[in-house]
Amino acid sequence: MALESLSKEETLAMRKRLIGQSCRLFYSDKPVKIVRARGQYLFDEKGKRYLDCISNVHHVGHCHPSITEAAAAQMELLNTNSRFLHDNIVIYANRLASTLPSQLRVFYFVNSGSEANDLALRLAQQYTGNEDVVVLDHAYHGHLKSLIDISPYKFRKLAGQKEWVHVAPLPDTYRGLYGEDHPDPGQAYADTVRDLIEEVHKKGRKISAFFAESFPSVGGQIILPKGYSPKVAEYVRSAGGIFVADEVQTGFGRSGSHFWAFEQQGEGFSPDIVTMGKPMGNGHPLACVATTEEIAKAFTDNGVEYFNTFGGNPVSCAIGLALLDVIEREDLRGNATRVGTHLKNLLRKLQARHQVIGDVRGVGLFVGAELVTDREKKTPATKTASLLVKRLKEEDRICVSTDGPWENVVKFKPPMCFSMDDAELVVNCIDRILTDMEQNGPELEKDNV
């Protein structure tokens, strides 16, 4: 297979003509053409190598041979739908069950995190008989109509807030309502959800679910404060609702110490539904909803079939199983802990030397560095962040990107094979660029408010 059959200019011209422009390109003023990838490295049409710090989808590394082999072997044999019995789907569900709290033992396989969250919404509404949903501010749960409705990150720019959707404050201890200096930010933020539920009840409405990413990502690489989720779950359940953990960005060991990010909230805590996606198939469209027998039963009892054409097919499940094997065999969780900790430490050292780095946070290989023009006021250094992303790409061929409501959080969620050397390289390059910006302005914004 040829790596390239069109010149980059032709590709770009055809892209502009043929693909909806709402589907944006990275580095839109000077997009990159990638023709090959391996591990944490991308290669452009000229063979130039880029370090990939953001593709959490390619979880065990781009084009991992074990995944390709498993896919090809199963494609060669069978790829029917799940209306026929097949071993892969049940073996895979069983393997996933072994990573989850024992009550989460019923699985629905789908094709994307969006499909998973849409189904979670259906399950929650069917089980509780209630409609309303509480979500975190700045959350993003997917591109489908139903999910835009529960994603403040999107609905604020589009159709607006529906009457059945309620937005709780983002438990951001850096710039939110309650900071790290609060005696118990987990409890304090959980109380905001309790208060919100009370308001909902006053309107005569009822909660079906609380939806949250286990580490809010688009919200700015946020790590929920200790004790938050169990308390929220308690409030939500006593209001007749259920707790949905969206692990689409964070599952499959990214946090290193745990397989699921929600486990950071303590051993006894279990969501009622867990949705998973992006990293699950290493790029193959594979996603899933895990839930309890009770919730699944309510969905079955409505008497209506749920059929997902491609969901849980033997190829998808073979890929999913191969991915689980690679995570274990290569100790990628251990690597996430070691490299993630090193990366965070290096960034914290950098923070001591660059005023613009207001906060460094993260767990495992889910790390964010929040840039501010003023540490006291925490003014978002949006322009600096954007410039840093651009210069890392132009000068060092390193791909990072930004998140957060002001796009001022430089995010790291690389393939899990990211190395110590990679961490050192990217931090050294950031150091060099920030130093240059500080010394040679005027590029570095002084104050962008």
Add this chain to the structure above:
Amino acid sequence: MALESLSKEETLAMRKRLIGQSCRLFYSDKPVKIVRARGQYLFDEKGKRYLDCISNVHHVGHCHPSITEAAAAQMELLNTNSRFLHDNIVIYANRLASTLPSQLRVFYFVNSGSEANDLALRLAQQYTGNEDVVVLDHAYHGHLKSLIDISPYKFRKLAGQKEWVHVAPLPDTYRGLYGEDHPDPGQAYADTVRDLIEEVHKKGRKISAFFAESFPSVGGQIILPKGYSPKVAEYVRSAGGIFVADEVQTGFGRSGSHFWAFEQQGEGFSPDIVTMGKPMGNGHPLACVATTEEIAKAFTDNGVEYFNTFGGNPVSCAIGLALLDVIEREDLRGNATRVGTHLKNLLRKLQARHQVIGDVRGVGLFVGAELVTDREKKTPATKTASLLVKRLKEEDRICVSTDGPWENVVKFKPPMCFSMDDAELVVNCIDRILTDMEQNGPELEKDNV
């Protein structure tokens, strides 16, 4: 790779325990375990061969080696998201454009027909600024929340009809409002849409879109009467709405004579949006929305990114391209015409000898035989149809299934490599079973009303 690692009993037990029971099995009282497939044949764990008459997803045949090779070669190289430039997505879009009317030249790649229809709904509502949707009775457009709302087949059993959804009569010339004997059923059925739109306007509401499967499938393998779609499109457009053709079941040459089923409605006719899915990736999760520049522009102009994590990745597009090549190289459209015509003729001969076959209809390899207990009253022979499906599986290892509001339409939508011999085999077996049922009742229902 082992074909089977669990006994059938273990697989079934684990399936019941681990997979949501809303995901139903075929032949639920005696499900089939399939471990291998090739072309139009499925093989169970004992090596027994089944003839597959229904897997339209496995369009060019199960496990086609050209598809597997294309997938494996691209998986080996690269499978990033569409935020990087890549040749496959633009070459594929260009190839698809060449099959469509020239105004449909902007593409959005997604992972399932459901995701495609959800996006079509968003595009229609954004472009027109209107909310309401007209759909056909008994239609099914997908499993997502937004699509259940526009699928009478589902919403009647679930949340009910939303105020923004309006149901037009199914243009079924066998048992609908206007029959084949009507001088112009296409016009007559189109007029029901015109009248419905008038009613909607009287309520002070406005139409965003008319959604219809180009051949309504779940509705009972219906072939729309000549002239229907262009007339409907005219009425819908003059009301400010757009025409969405759902080709998820029917696209990619199934009708033989044309690449898209909507083309059966005449050369000058073009929908404003075409959605595609199931057959597109031969089992790989791949789907798409094609639309006009104007509609795409309105979506871009809202300023909000549309990002689909897996949509349009290089592997999906490589598979899509390989599928287009196979359709051409193996003249599968020609085969669909030849074999489909033969199958329909054979079924019509059968109809002359079996009173229970009330109607035989179809185009290419999209064929239905509607069973009735009484040809005058057209009473649905639901039980007979169900028994026929069961006996074909038990006695002949032939997989067919039923559709239609009464599940009395035996449907054929096999892989496109279905052969003359396959058609003869299935019709002979149906003949034998129906004869046996007629002679040996009481299995054959006399009247189930």
